[in-house]
Every structure is written in structure tokens, then in C-alpha cells.
Amino acid sequence: MSSFEAQFFSEIEKLRVQLLNDPMEEVQRAVREISQDEILAQIEGVILGVVTSLSRDEVPVLELPNRSSWANVSFDSVVGLQMSSERSATSVRSDCPSSVSKFAQILKILSVIYRLVQSNSYATKRDIYYNNTQLFGSQRTVDSIIDDISCMLKVPRRSLHVLATSKGLISGDLCYLEEDGTKIDCHPSSAAVSVSSNIAGIKNIVSSAKFILIIEKDATFQRLLDDNFCAKLSPCIMITGKGVPDVNSRLMVRKLWDTLHIPIFALVDADPHGIEIMCIYKYGSVAMSFEAHSLTVPSVMWLGLLPSDLQRLRIPAESLIPLTKRDESKLNSLMKRPYLTSQPDWCKEMELMQQNKVKAEIQSLSSIAPDFLTNIYLPNKLRYGGWL
Known part of the structure; x- marks a missing residue:
């Protein structure tokens, strides 16, 4: 040498x-592994909330953590940038013209993820986009919503059985x-x-x-x-x-x-x-x-x-x-x-x-x-x- x-x-x-x-x-x-049953239960909880609102003649609303705000982020030298426990959220309302499309897109992707997890199968983000191109409009929309869902459910994206190229x-x-x-x-x-x-x-x-x-x-x-x-x-x-x-x-x-x-x-x-x-x-x-x-x-x-x-x-x-x-x-x-x-x-x-x-x-x-x-x-x- x-x-x-x-x-x-x-x-x-x-x-x-x-x-x-x-x-x-x-x-x-x-980082605790999330079981399939837990993911299914969380998705069922979201859908139950929507159904309950409808049964009460209330407007269904989904709350998504704001993933673009520095105000929602704290810094830890061991972990890096991490989302704060007290974070602001964005309301996606089903009765608002500006968000009704996103509301429908989220529910559609949640249903796709539910079937994937339930059957222990996988799909790419591109597969999901081509599942309903008219609803989603663009691949970027699908990509963003999948990350929103991952954040909302507090589940790593890979646990949703959705893969990215x-x-x-x-x-x-x-x-x-x-x-x-x-x-x-x-x-x-x-x-x-x-x-x-x-x-x-x-x-x-x-x-x-x-x-x-x-x-x-x-x-x-x-x-x-x-x-x-x-x-x-x-x-x-x-x-x-x-x-x-x-x-x-x-x-x-x-x-x-x-x-x-x-x-x-x-x-x-x-x-x-x-x-x-x-x-x-x-x-x-x-x-x-x-x-x-x-x-x-x-x-x-x-x-x-x-x-x-x-x-x-x-x-x-x-x-x-x-x-x-x-x-x-x-x-x-x-x-x-x-x-x-x-x-x-x-x-x-x-x-x-x-x-x-x-x-x-x-x-x-x-x-x-x-x-x-x-x-x-x-x-x-x-x-x-x-x-x-």
C-alpha cells in the first residue's frame, strides 16, 4: 500500500x-412499521367522516396539513426538517368550486390505495393517473395528492403501496x-x-x-x-x-x-x-x-x-x-x-x-x-x- x-x-x-x-x-x-390493517383503518376513518357529514346534512370537509409552509416545520439537528405537531391545515371542501375537484381526486386515490393495500399489490403513480386521466388532469396532480394523503394519514408513502419510477x-x-x-x-x-x-x-x-x-x-x-x-x-x-x-x-x-x-x-x-x-x-x-x-x-x-x-x-x-x-x-x-x-x-x-x-x-x-x-x-x- x-x-x-x-x-x-x-x-x-x-x-x-x-x-x-x-x-x-x-x-x-x-421508525415504526405501519401494518396494512392500520392503513385500512385510517382510510376507513376518513371515509366514515365523509359519510357521517352527509348523514347529518353537513358539508364533507377534508383537512390536509400544509406541506408548503415553513411555519409548519421545525429543525432538529439529528433529524433535519420535520413537520411540527402543531401545524396549520388546508380545508378541502366538497361544496367549494375551487376545491371540489381536489376533494373528488383525493377520494378516488384513497379508494385506489385501499384496494392496493387490501390485496397486497402495488401500482405506480403513473398507473393511478391513467386510471382516470379526465379526473386528474395531470400526473403532477396525482403526485401531489399522494404525498398529501401520506401526510394526512401519517404513513410513509411506500406503505401506501404506491411506487414511483x-x-x-x-x-x-x-x-x-x-x-x-x-x-x-x-x-x-x-x-x-x-x-x-x-x-x-x-x-x-x-x-x-x-x-x-x-x-x-x-x-x-x-x-x-x-x-x-x-x-x-x-x-x-x-x-x-x-x-x-x-x-x-x-x-x-x-x-x-x-x-x-x-x-x-x-x-x-x-x-x-x-x-x-x-x-x-x-x-x-x-x-x-x-x-x-x-x-x-x-x-x-x-x-x-x-x-x-x-x-x-x-x-x-x-x-x-x-x-x-x-x-x-x-x-x-x-x-x-x-x-x-x-x-x-x-x-x-x-x-x-x-x-x-x-x-x-x-x-x-x-x-x-x-x-x-x-x-x-x-x-x-x-x-x-x-x-x-
Whole structure:
């Protein structure tokens, strides 16, 4: 083993032990499984409420927790953003022209979910949309209502027997079995593996990976895949949600953390959008805060691209991009987020971006050398502990 390899493995092992022993970085795992009977009972309770209102000649009303309000969210350093117990709700009335369609859509999807759970079968969100395209109008409507129902019933979406097609990709030192017994081998090849649509069903995870690398963009992921990054430096796992991650990509990162207990790094663009994507993996989002316990991984570390890297590496000015007014607005919003009070080093990086008024994509590193990202930037970052 070379001195470089020895130092690298030493740094990663120290970090792994630190994460395991730091109580503030332990992600809660005690998420109680919801039985099928409980889900059926909750749906029956909702329908009974509607029928009771009708029998009393009252207007049926459904109360949905407001999933878009920061006022409904609290921050916990161990869990991330989570929905408060005292949260405001939105009334969906059956006698109001602006909400009667949504009322009917919710009841229809509840009936579909009831049959799926009762028969222990599964359907995709797209299946549900095509079940009645005229009623739903768009796939987005179905997606949003399913999350509303999950939040209303306080049940993880996967327990509703509704699956979503994954957009994420994964590659590296990893093998596992799907729920139907299919063996998935993610070892580096010319093509990555699509993230499973049923993360809860994954079992028998086998890996000797030393760390997990979350990559913001598919283009960077493919570049590292082509360069055989996972095999060159050390056994590792790479995953990308291709931008803003879908729920399955986030569930997969959490599943790997719960199973492997290895460091997780994020490689994102040095811009407000990239930072927000990293924060979604680490702390969660307002819209999905009701399911924070199974989606967030507060141990995620910012590996790059750091705003301070732009100066330190002397990235050419022509590779830097001026911040737009929208970027500045997003940056100001991020710096007010409750979780950044516990990340002073992150705040310094964001203040530097604010002062310099420039951003940069990961691809800007190729302006230094075509192989700079794979052969120099990432190995040195990992070797010398260049993460925040």
C-alpha cells in the first residue's frame, strides 16, 4: 500500500469512527412499521367522516396539513426538517368550486390505495393517473395528492403501496437483492444501475465501500463513471438524483447509511442551487418534512465544489459565471434557513460567494486539466480531509 493510500484510508476510517460515536450525528432509526390493517383503518376513518357529514346534512370537509409552509416545520439537528405537531391545515371542501375537484381526486386515490393495500399489490403513480386521466388532469396532480394523503394519514408513502419510477442512478462497490429476489450488481461498468422503485424491499446489501459520493449532476456522474473513479481511488459508491433528487434517491442514500455506516460526501456545483440540493439530502425539504425520519442523512458532508476552491485553484475567470438576481435571492433565502446556524463553515463559504458574486459548475475544473476532477481534485480532497 502506498503512502497516499495509507493516508486516505486513515482519514476515512477516522471519519467513520467519529460519525458512529457522535450522538449528534446519529440519525434516528426507530421508525415504526405501519401494518396494512392500520392503513385500512385510517382510510376507513376518513371515509366514515365523509359519510357521517352527509348523514347529518353537513358539508364533507377534508383537512390536509400544509406541506408548503415553513411555519409548519421545525429543525432538529439529528433529524433535519420535520413537520411540527402543531401545524396549520388546508380545508378541502366538497361544496367549494375551487376545491371540489381536489376533494373528488383525493377520494378516488384513497379508494385506489385501499384496494392496493387490501390485496397486497402495488401500482405506480403513473398507473393511478391513467386510471382516470379526465379526473386528474395531470400526473403532477396525482403526485401531489399522494404525498398529501401520506401526510394526512401519517404513513410513509411506500406503505401506501404506491411506487414511483426512479430517476436516480447508482454505481460502485454494491450488491443487493430486490424484493422479488432479483440480484442487482452495481459494480462499475459502462452503464450505471437505476435506483430501485421499492427501496423498502431491498435486502442483503453487500459492500466493501469506504464512502458514498452523492453527485448533483448526471453529466459529472457519467464522467466519473467513464474514468472508473470507484475503482481507481478506493471502493466507493456513487449516486446521483440528476439534479433535485426524487424520493427514491433520498431513500436509497438513507438505506445505505443505515446499513453501511460509512462517510457520505456531496459533490455539487458552487452555486445556490447546488447547495440547496445538498441540503435536501442532508436536512430534507419542507414538502416532505412529514417523512424526515426516513429521508434525511444529517451526516452528509460538503466535499465540493466549494466557493473557496475557485480562488484557491485559480479557476480561470472565463469559467466563472456571475450570480443572477435569482441566484442572489436563493442564496439569501438559504442563509436564513434554520439548519445553517449549526454550519458556520458553510456560512463562510456562502458569504464568500455573496461577496465575489460568482458561481461555477463542477465542469469548470476541466479548464485546469481534462482529468483534474478525477485524478487530482477528488483524491486530494479525500486524502487531506478537504470537506466541511
